[in-house]
Amino acid sequence: MKKNAAIFLKDNIFFVSGDIDFYNVMDIYNQSLLLFKTMKQVIFDFSQVKSSDSSGLALAIEWIKLSKIDHQTIQFKHFPEKLLSIAKVSSLYDVICPL
DSSP: OOOOOOEEEEEEEEEEEEETTTTTHHHHHHHHHHHTOOOOOEEEEEEEEEEEEHHHHHHHHHHHHHHHHHHHHEEEEEHHHHHHHHHHHTTOHHHHSSS
């Protein structure tokens, strides 16, 4: 069952909201691509995310890859604790939360 999730841009910050899962993660990714490449600094705010499975972490990793290709800085705000836990056990914590 597909859950509701969305992404919107406000004040040069991408706000991710709803329930991110395997069924809607590509919708969020594709919507972000429309403006992603035009920005020098990319900020994603997850404060409105209600839940996420590991596809939310995969989404963040894809955004990091894109930012490296386009020489952009990237920042995640209010990254869900559940995803940080998955990142830690997957040895990806330093990728998501660099020093």
